[in-house]
Amino acid sequence: MPSGERFSGGAKINFFSAWDLVVSGNPTLMAIVRLSLAVSLTAAVIAGAVGMPLGASLALTRFPGRATLIVLCNAMMGLPPVVVGLAVYLLLSRSGPLGAMGILFTPAAMIVAQTILIVPIIAALTRQTVEDLWSEYSDELNSMEVGPVGRVATLLWDARYSLMTTLLAGFGRAIAEVGAVMIVGGNIDGFTRTMTTSIALETSKGDLPLAMGLGLVLICIVLAINAAAWVARLWSERQAG
Amino acid sequence: MRAPSSELPLVLDRILFKAGVATILNHLSLTIAPGAPTVIVGPNGSGKTTLLRLCMGLIAPTDGNITWGGRRQASMARRAIVFQRPVMLRRSTAANVAYALAKADVHHSHRAARVDQLLARVGLFDMAQRAARSLSGGEQQRLALARALARDPELLLLDEPTASLDPASTRRVEEIILVAAQSGIKIVMASHDLGQVRRIAGDVVFLARGALCEHSSADNFLNRPTMPEAAAFLRGDLVI
Amino acid sequence: MQNRFLSLALSLGLGAATLVAPAAAQEKSIIVASTTSTQDSGLFGYLLPLFNAKTGIDVKVIAQGTGQALDTARRGDADVVFVHAKAQEERFIAEGFGVRRFDVMYNDFVLVGPISDPAGITGSKDVSAALTTIQAKAAPFVSRGDKSGTHFAELALWKDAGIDIAAAKGPWYREIGQGMGAALNIANAMNGYVLSDRATWLSFKNRGNLVIVVEGDRRMFNQYGVILVNPGKYPSVKKELGQSFVDWLISPEGQGVIANYKIDGQQLFFPNAEKKAS
Numbered sequence: 205m206p207s208g209e210r211f212s213g214g215a216k217i218n219f220f221s222a223w224d225l226v227v228s229g230n231p232t233l234m235a236i237v238r239l240s241l242a243v244s245l246t247a248a249v250i251a252g253a254v255g256m257p258l259g260a261s262l263a264l265t266r267f268p269g270r271a272t273l274i275v276l277c278n279a280m281m282g283l284p285p286v287v288v289g290l291a292v293y294l295l296l297s298r299s300g301p302l303g304a305m306g307i308l309f310t311p312a313a314m315i316v317a318q319t320i321l322i323v324p325i326i327a328a329l330t331r332q333t334v335e336d337l338w339s340e341y342s343d344e345l346n347s348m349e350v351g352p353v354g355r356v357a358t359l360l361w362d363a364r365y366s367l368m369t370t371l372l373a374g375f376g377r378a379i380a381e382v383g384a385v386m387i388v389g390g391n392i393d394g395f396t397r398t399m400t401t402s403i404a405l406e407t408s409k410g411d412l413p414l415a416m417g418l419g420l421v422l423i424c425i426v427l428a429i430n431a432a433a434w435v436a437r438l439w440s441e442r443q444a445g
Numbered sequence: 446m447r448a449p450s451s452e453l454p455l456v457l458d459r460i461l462f463k464a465g466v467a468t469i470l471n472h473l474s475l476t477i478a479p480g481a482p483t484v485i486v487g488p489n490g491s492g493k494t495t496l497l498r499l500c501m502g503l504i505a506p507t508d509g510n511i512t513w514g515g516r517r518q519a520s521m522a523r524r525a526i527v528f529q530r531p532v533m534l535r536r537s538t539a540a541n542v543a544y545a546l547a548k549a550d551v552h553h554s555h556r557a558a559r560v561d562q563l564l565a566r567v568g569l570f571d572m573a574q575r576a577a578r579s580l581s582g583g584e585q586q587r588l589a590l591a592r593a594l595a596r597d598p599e600l601l602l603l604d605e606p607t608a609s610l611d612p613a614s615t616r617r618v619e620e621i622i623l624v625a626a627q628s629g630i631k632i633v634m635a636s637h638d639l640g641q642v643r644r645i646a647g648d649v650v651f652l653a654r655g656a657l658c659e660h661s662s663a664d665n666f667l668n669r670p671t672m673p674e675a676a677a678f679l680r681g682d683l684v685i
Numbered sequence: 686m687q688n689r690f691l692s693l694a695l696s697l698g699l700g701a702a703t704l705v706a707p708a709a710a711q712e713k714s715i716i717v718a719s720t721t722s723t724q725d726s727g728l729f730g731y732l733l734p735l736f737n738a739k740t741g742i743d744v745k746v747i748a749q750g751t752g753q754a755l756d757t758a759r760r761g762d763a764d765v766v767f768v769h770a771k772a773q774e775e776r777f778i779a780e781g782f783g784v785r786r787f788d789v790m791y792n793d794f795v796l797v798g799p800i801s802d803p804a805g806i807t808g809s810k811d812v813s814a815a816l817t818t819i820q821a822k823a824a825p826f827v828s829r830g831d832k833s834g835t836h837f838a839e840l841a842l843w844k845d846a847g848i849d850i851a852a853a854k855g856p857w858y859r860e861i862g863q864g865m866g867a868a869l870n871i872a873n874a875m876n877g878y879v880l881s882d883r884a885t886w887l888s889f890k891n892r893g894n895l896v897i898v899v900e901g902d903r904r905m906f907n908q909y910g911v912i913l914v915n916p917g918k919y920p921s922v923k924k925e926l927g928q929s930f931v932d933w934l935i936s937p938e939g940q941g942v943i944a945n946y947k948i949d950g951q952q953l954f955f956p957n958a959e960k961k962a963s
Contacts, residue, residue, distance in 0.1 A: 298761030298921050306921060308762050309716055309747060344532040346503050348548040348596070349521050358544075362535040390716075390747035393730070408866025409725050410891030443537075443576070 222417025232394075233418075237425065240379055240398040243311055247318035248375035255323040255374070256367060259330025260356040263338060274331065280324035285317075289384030292317040296388065309390040314398070317384040322374035329370040334359045365437055372433055379426060399425075451514035452523050452600040453631055454478045455500060460509035462495055462655075469495045471655045472509070477600075481647020482622070482632035484663070486639075486678070491652040493635035494529070497602045500633060501526045513600075522549075525598040529605045531589035533577035538569055538588055541577045545595035563591040567621055583614025590621050601625060603634040607641065619644060639679065643667060651675045714743035715926045718754035718763035720834055721864045723909070726884035726953055731946045736933055742926050750833025750864065758782060758912075761919035764927035767934075769834035769882075769909045783912035787935050790943050790954040791908045794838055795886055796899035797869070798824075798878040812902040813846035820848055823857040825877035827868050830860030838907065839880045845904055869895065882907055884953040909954070911935070934958070 225233045262274060294300050296308040296316070307313045337359050345355055360367065382400035389396035391405060399422040406415035455477040462470040470492045477483055477500070485493050498504045499511060502521055510517065513524075534541050542560045551559060564570045567587040572580065577588060586606055593601055603622065607615040622645065626632045636642060642649060646663035651672070658672045670676045723729055724746055733744045747757060751768040755777050758766045766783070768774060777783050796815060798804070804824040806815040819826055829836040843850040850858070861871055865885045872879035873893040881889075886897070899905075911931050916922040933939045940956035947953065 298919055300760070303761065303921075309745065341532055343498070343503060343526075343528060347501055347521070347526045348545055348592075350548055354548065358534070364535070390745070392716075392745040392747060393724075395745055405725075407870070408721065408864050410866055410869060410889040412870075412891050441576075 221414055222421055225417075226421055233421075235394065236397055236399060236402055237421070239311065239396070240400070240422075241425070243314045243385070243398065244318060244375055244379035247315050247322060247378045248371055250315070251319045251322040251326050251374050251378075252367075252371050254319070255326030256330045256360055256370075257356055258323070259327035260334045260360050262327065262331045263335035264352065264355055264359070274328075277324050277328045277331065281328050283321055283324060285321055285381040285383035286387065288321045289317050289387035292320065292384065292388050308388060309392060309396060311389070311396060313388040314385045314396060317388045318378040318381070321381065321384055322378050325377060326370055326374045329373065330360075330363075330367060333363045333366045333370065337363050365441065368433055368437055372430055375429070376426060379422070452598075453514055455514075455600065455633075456510075456512045457496075457499070458510045458512075460499065460506045460511065462492075462499065462504075463507045469655050470499075470506075473652075473655070473657045475650060475657060475660065477631070477633060479631055482626050482634060482645050483648050483650060484642050484646035485633065485635045485650045485652060486637060486642060486666075487652035487658075488637065488678070490654075492655040493652060494604055496652065497526065497604050497633065497635055500524075500600075501602050523597070523599040524602065525593035525596040525600075526602040527586070527589045527593050527604065527606050529608055531585060531592075533580070533585055533588065536577060537573065538575050538577050538580065539564065539573040541588055542591050542595055545592035549596045551595070559595065563595055566594065566624075567591040568617060581614075583610050583617065586610065586614070586618055587621065590618065590625075594625065598630055600631045600633065603632065605635050605637070607636075607638070615641075639667070651678070653678075713741055713926060714745055715764040715923050715930060716745045716747060716762065717765045717767055717930070718747050718749060718757040719767040720751055720754060720769060721748045721866065722769070722835070722882045722885045723767060724748035725866060726888045727948065728884065728943070728946055728954060732939075732942050735942055736930065736939075739938075740929055740933070742929065744930060750829070750831045750835075751837065752832030752834075755782075758914045761914070761921060763914060764923045765911060765913055765930055767909065767911045769907055770837045771908055771910060773834075773837060774910050774912060777912065782915055782918055784915050786910045786912045787931060787958060789909045789911050789934050789958055790940075790956045791906060792883045792954050793900065794835065794880050794905040794907050795883050795897045796878060796905075797872065797881050797886060797895050798898040799872075799876040800894045800896050801876065802898060803876070804878065807896075807898045809899050810901050812842055812899050812904055815899045816843060816846045816848065819857075819878055820846075820853055823855060825872075825875050826858050827872040827875070827877045827879040828858060828860045829865065829868050829880075830862045831864070833864070834907070835865060835880060835882055838905075842880070842904060887948050887951060887953060908957075 262270070262277070292313065293308065295302050296305065296313050297303055298308070341359060341362070345358060350358060380400065382404050385396070385398055386401050386404065389398070389401065391397050391401040399418060403415045403418045403422070406418060457473060457475045460470050460473045461468070473496070485496060487493055495504070499506060501524055534544055536544070539560050542563050543556050546556045546559055560573070561570065564573055567590050569584060569587055569591065572584065577585070580588060590606070607618050610618065619641065622632055622634070634645065642663060648660065648662050649666040650657065651659040651666065651674070653674045659666060659670065659675045661671070666675065667679065670679055719729070725748070729746050733746070737743060747754070747763065749757060751770040751773060754763070754766055754768050755773055757763050758777070759782050766777070767789070774783070774786050778786055796812060798806070804815070804819045804822050806818050809815045828839060840850065859871070859877065861868055865881060866889065868879050869881060869886070869889050870891055871877070873891060873895050876894070878898065911934055913924070913927045913931050914922045916924040935958035940958055943954050943956045944952065
């Protein structure tokens, strides 16, 4: 249901109006923040589930074309979000190959686009981390007769603190990008409007202070999530070394 | 339960091992038979670590044959190795042992009891829940021994397990090794500590520059060395 | 330890998924490809809740330039288009992508420029003369350049003024390829002239030193039309729901709602659906 609610009631806008919206728990803003987090966290979790084993496998196996694949993966860390958005758009469009799914202009499409955007980042960084760890672990694991799947699992688990940072890098990229979600989500009020598309929209409406304020809110949220991850890491490191 | 399979005798037949152009082991032949611990002695770079890795089956020789109990490509199932600097997995002491048990195909339901047993055997029972990486060097070495023993080995290979330990820690590690040897596990251990040779070795393999110089009983090696290099080593001369 | 970590990751993922799910599970919704002006002016924010209250239909608006909105519909990704470039809309119908076009409302374009008015055209009622002066003096002019309804209108105005803008453009003519808001922001920053629809102009907050310099020329008329995307082309088009939106917009009730929408007491759009559909 479109909220139809404007952020500001026509009152004098100032730089702190975005902050007032946060403090007063403005439902429109809260819904947007929730959606942004839901989409980007889901994308990060899926991309982690796909990209980490992928990166680890790339680190541990030797096959022709591996070097090419690694370079490709590293290069794809710089995928332009608009291009990913466009590709996903054409894929999910009614006249595209996956049009029958009918998920264009929904949060699901945004998750797909952001997942594609960050899988290379997570895979590439995981590959490097796991490869470095493998040089340390190879003798030990080989002498315990750990098979290929076990190797991937063990190295991913033992690299978990570095991989947490990798995952945060992916999440950061996802929640900060606007190009892909704008194209595949459509910035629909109350449905696919995220923090970044809101900022773009307020900028285009000329409400630069509100746009900047929303930007600061976004930065605070990202900061809070990173702080939480840091605390979780400290706690877990004390438990398991 | 795994079917008992004999790893011994371990026979190395004219082993050549090259790393690039450098020859690490030069046509070395050696038979390791059941019995008291075999200690491999020799200066740094003499090829001790490479020899142990070959014995474990972690690497293949450039030329020559290795057989375990007469078989060429025996599985590692009844062998274990402890490296000079063992890698502690990022988990608790108990979980490190449980991991080794799992990889040795010990059924889930038996693991908890075996973990307690093994930790008690190496004197780490009270540290079970400590993060493995927070253990001291001596404790880490004992945990590595517990992990190796978790594989229920017939053949236990040890690469200078006390090289960087203080006397007290060395003593605890040696006790574990001797108990293991008494229980019938064949120990093959690298060392360049003559005191340790005296305390542990049944027979001694002396390596210099990648070649086997002498293989004799500990008593003969220590008191009646036949090769000049061994004699020099025993005198404390610098053997390169 | 491992299990605890995994279950944390899993619950995080599931939690995120459940957050997305209810939004995706909405029924009775249509997608309307429309223009930035209808959205940014706040018209939809005012009109859609009233439509939803009456019919229970959730209207999801994708706000794009007219050309892009029509392309979105051409790919079958919208149920209804609500745009403002009559010639483009008629071509869309002719190509078979739309069922039928209805006039809905109009407002007008205004020529906006810096208060210092380097071209000296303030107060003119003749947009052709004003554009001729701008070109002659090479005063900075910001063009949308994005095939939007406003961009098409601007091109038509140059043509009316007898200027072949493709040939006459120089460094003073800046095509930005962005939306109305971005064009206004840039015009403000570079003290340039820009053609804007009145609704976006009235609701725009970063005017700075921009003012209306030319308005009231009949050639600056801005007609909005609504079209149901042809279900014969795309079976996925929600025919009944889309049609009821179209019907409501051109009904006396919908027309009344449009007339009632005001910013600071000023009416933004003028309903004119009584005209025959084309």
